[in-house]
Amino acid sequence: LSNLYNSLESTSHLRYSVFIAIVQLSAQSGDLDAVVPTLGQLESFFVAWDVDLDEKRRLILLLSNVLSEESEFQNLSYEYLIQYLKTYPQSTASYPKQVQETAVKAVKQALNLNFVTNFTDLNNLGPVQSLKASHVDLLALVQVFVGGDVKAYTAFVKKHPGFIEKSELDGSKLERKIRLLTLSSLACGYVDVDAGDLPFKVIAQALDIEDGDVEEWVVTGIRSGLIDGRIDQVKKVVCVSRATHREFTNKQWELLSDRLAGWSNNLKEILGVLQNAKAVAASQQQNQQQQQ
Secondary structure (H helix, E strand, C coil), X not given: CHHHHHHCCCCCCHHXXXXXXXXXXXXXXXXXXXXXXXXXXXXXXXXHHCCCHHHHXXXXXXXXXXXXXXXXXXXXXXXXXXXXXXXXXXXXXXXXXXXXXXXXHHHXXXXXXXXXCCCHHHHCCHHHHHHHCCCHHHHHHHHHHHHCCHXXXXXXXXXXXXXXXXXXXXXXXHHHHHHHHHHHHHHHCCCCHHHCCEEHHHHHHHHCCCHHHHHHHHHHHHHCCCEEEEEECCCCEEEEEEECCCCCCHHHHHHHHHHHHHHHHHHXXXXXXXXXXXXXXXXXXXXXXXXX
């Protein structure tokens, strides 16, 4: 198949069909490692092969499905799943059954995969929003991960006993994730210098953990990339230098605008100091020349 693929013109539409066959065969033989390096060029392939939207959807969904069978490609599988759903715009009309089933699959993967921490983009997808009628509880759980905290998650679990297990979700992973997201949201309020440092007790209360477990969770949060900071073991606080906003609302835009304005003013002050130093140096040099 590889020889056939390479023998065709780079713009031949037949390459699309051959590539699908290569993906399917690679999946059956457990040789997806040979295909994955080429996927970075997929968008350019679509243009060269002149594929239509349905063909594009077919290949993207196929890639997501076969990649999901390999543990090392779970993250990539999810990314293609989201890419597939993005090809369906917001609509008041109902989506095809396959699209809705794919939306459910995407939500469950997002909840179970450790690397997925942004649920806002997923929640805003048209096919996901369409689940409000058929999967009310699942979408309610997504809302918890969009902007809720440990307290909200605990309340959801109590209100919907057995739902996590019935939905084939990993309860331990969900608890870990909501704690990290709660920590991230909490840390956002302590990034500014004026806010001071984040006390261990505040973290323990928000994450519903023992005081002795705080450092471990902060380190996990830093490793996950959700926050940056320094732990002060003596004062039992975290000096937060950066935190990830889970939702980027008008409030976050205003904060960003204020910070940019602050940086701009600081740069102007620094520029003024440099210009003044340059003028002083030039004046001193001129005086020395006159004295000579």
